[in-house]
Amino acid sequence: MSDRPNAARNRQLFMTRFPEGEAGPQDFEVREAPVPEPKDGEVLVEAQYLSVDAALRLIMRDSKDFLFRVQPGDLVRGTVAGRIVESRNPAFKEGDYVTGGLGVQNYSVSDGAGLSLVDTAIAPLPSWLGGMGVSGLTAYFAVTEECRLGPGKTLVVNGAAGAVGSVAGQIGRILGARVIGITGSDDKARWLTEELGFDVAINYKKGDLYDQLVAAAPDRIDAIFDNVGGPILNESLRWIGMRGTVLMCGSTSQYTQEKIEGPSNYIWLGTMRARMQGFVVYDYLDKFAEAQKQIAQWMNEGKLVLRDNIVDGDVGDFPDVFQRLYRGENRGKMVIRLPAATA
Amino acid sequence: MSDRPNAARNRQLFMTRFPEGEAGPQDFEVREAPVPEPKDGEVLVEAQYLSVDAALRLIMRDSKDFLFRVQPGDLVRGTVAGRIVESRNPAFKEGDYVTGGLGVQNYSVSDGAGLSLVDTAIAPLPSWLGGMGVSGLTAYFAVTEECRLGPGKTLVVNGAAGAVGSVAGQIGRILGARVIGITGSDDKARWLTEELGFDVAINYKKGDLYDQLVAAAPDRIDAIFDNVGGPILNESLRWIGMRGTVLMCGSTSQYTQEKIEGPSNYIWLGTMRARMQGFVVYDYLDKFAEAQKQIAQWMNEGKLVLRDNIVDGDVGDFPDVFQRLYRGENRGKMVIRLPAATA
Numbered sequence: 020m021s022d023r024p025n026a027a028r029n030r031q032l033f034m035t036r037f038p039e040g041e042a043g044p045q046d047f048e049v050r051e052a053p054v055p056e057p058k059d060g061e062v063l064v065e066a067q068y069l070s071v072d073a074a075l076r077l078i079m080r081d082s083k084d085f086l087f088r089v090q091p092g093d094l095v096r097g098t099v100a101g102r103i104v105e106s107r108n109p110a111f112k113e114g115d116y117v118t119g120g121l122g123v124q125n126y127s128v129s130d131g132a133g134l135s136l137v138d139t140a141i142a143p144l145p146s147w148l149g150g151m152g153v154s155g156l157t158a159y160f161a162v163t164e165e166c167r168l169g170p171g172k173t174l175v176v177n178g179a180a181g182a183v184g185s186v187a188g189q190i191g192r193i194l195g196a197r198v199i200g201i202t203g204s205d206d207k208a209r210w211l212t213e214e215l216g217f218d219v220a221i222n223y224k225k226g227d228l229y230d231q232l233v234a235a236a237p238d239r240i241d242a243i244f245d246n247v248g249g250p251i252l253n254e255s256l257r258w259i260g261m262r263g264t265v266l267m268c269g270s271t272s273q274y275t276q277e278k279i280e281g282p283s284n285y286i287w288l289g290t291m292r293a294r295m296q297g298f299v300v301y302d303y304l305d306k307f308a309e310a311q312k313q314i315a316q317w318m319n320e321g322k323l324v325l326r327d328n329i330v331d332g333d334v335g336d337f338p339d340v341f342q343r344l345y346r347g348e349n350r351g352k353m354v355i356r357l358p359a360a361t362a
Numbered sequence: 363m364s365d366r367p368n369a370a371r372n373r374q375l376f377m378t379r380f381p382e383g384e385a386g387p388q389d390f391e392v393r394e395a396p397v398p399e400p401k402d403g404e405v406l407v408e409a410q411y412l413s414v415d416a417a418l419r420l421i422m423r424d425s426k427d428f429l430f431r432v433q434p435g436d437l438v439r440g441t442v443a444g445r446i447v448e449s450r451n452p453a454f455k456e457g458d459y460v461t462g463g464l465g466v467q468n469y470s471v472s473d474g475a476g477l478s479l480v481d482t483a484i485a486p487l488p489s490w491l492g493g494m495g496v497s498g499l500t501a502y503f504a505v506t507e508e509c510r511l512g513p514g515k516t517l518v519v520n521g522a523a524g525a526v527g528s529v530a531g532q533i534g535r536i537l538g539a540r541v542i543g544i545t546g547s548d549d550k551a552r553w554l555t556e557e558l559g560f561d562v563a564i565n566y567k568k569g570d571l572y573d574q575l576v577a578a579a580p581d582r583i584d585a586i587f588d589n590v591g592g593p594i595l596n597e598s599l600r601w602i603g604m605r606g607t608v609l610m611c612g613s614t615s616q617y618t619q620e621k622i623e624g625p626s627n628y629i630w631l632g633t634m635r636a637r638m639q640g641f642v643v644y645d646y647l648d649k650f651a652e653a654q655k656q657i658a659q660w661m662n663e664g665k666l667v668l669r670d671n672i673v674d675g676d677v678g679d680f681p682d683v684f685q686r687l688y689r690g691e692n693r694g695k696m697v698i699r700l701p702a703a704t705a
Contacts, residue, residue, distance in 0.1 A: 283623060298635060
């Protein structure tokens, strides 16, 4: 028994060369292949949504420093949300919805390792790539477990209108902190304060960022949730408060740079006994289900707004949408809805 | 009653301009003044040793960012060890030895606030500026309380032959860690391994530092005790290990720079869930006495070697000795013994 479409072809996105600066259509090509056949113990997944993640740019570098890399000639790594269309694995049945790091393609076979079953009754399928997925979970664990927040504390979120930042700021508010978001347009700033409940939103492209931070947080900053690195991180570091926390959850501004720029204001960590620390959401794997339950509850209570920035397209549109992400055109999680989408 | 020397003059060191790059004799001048008279409740201290501290360069900057600054026309800040030569304060008597931040001068009056009585039976007077003073206490609290060390862990000490680094590395060894010191000459490297018991010492001026670190610590580094910042910190950061700690106890390489250089390899904190944190020894003020007891005990047991790098000189020699410190000519704590020294 199979729900597999007859005569369908698998469109797959390959990287053709290491991008220089911003990655774009010139660095990729689509190839077509037959839809693969699952063997015993495997399933066939039909992708319905493609997650568009800024972090991809980091591993498309000509560097041996990274364990996970995309090299010229490789299928582009990426997470999808999709449907089981054929199962030869008792843990999955046809029609089940799953997410997994299956790469930017329409069809893939998997032995089930790394696939997560998702319940579309709790949240719509694309949300499992966003607020209910790795983006939201990153925000959740970073803010609840590492930022040392609470009433009376001030949280600054860089990249505040993004998939992770928009959730991080709202969770900061739920914990009682005063939340300042930094973003790149007046429109996005308005969205943060008017729809997501941020206390202050700063457009870093308008006026001096440091002066705006000092005005918004006269008693310095207790925690910085950093997504972007570069000058925005650097200016915020200059205003970090006593025993503050700087949580590094990504450095998107640096992924496109040949040479990564270090934040000279790291020196303020010294004076302020503050700490800057790395964070990887997979360290909390055991608690994912519990966190998703909490996120869903907050959504139902109207405390947390998840915005999925859904774009209709095909595998071949991925490079263009990825570029739009790097140009800051998204609000919340950017995903591509493929023609196959049913949920 | 007073032990005050008749006809003595007080030589005082003033900064005449903000130094550019390395600070040197051109930036200072000595002025003579009468020996001051203590009022009721005050004491007169005769300096016997001047502490020569790298951190001074940091506050001799034309920047409003620092709370404590030395500006053109100011007496140079500095810590001295000396003797009470006249007391009108019941907490001190003539002949008592003290340390305190009295500035670079032969005589000063104090109301006693910030003066510490020291016991020269436990350690010689100049050691109270070094291993028994702020340098040694910085090493002690940083390594024992913040570096998260123990058997099986690897500690890298930058600026390992300095006043703080040389003690930090030895305390790392006492805690059971494997200790790698980074220094600037083969002579100092030999001193670290042969006399202070460091497991490995690297001369960063010879060969590629990163390659040498990888060879010395094949399983990456658990803690970095950083004193120097700049390229040495940056290369070490690239080899920080999983959940590692980078303790910032100074950034001497940056104090002479007009523009501070940020460590681009801070990005490795992310991948490695590591943390870089500031540290200020005065946060441990309550535990100073207990720590000094422990340091003295380790010295008596032969586990800890304190090296005071004593130079005979006068107040006017301070700028030259300070310059030598910045050229890495010291081993351990650099102090000037003034002609008045009796202990």
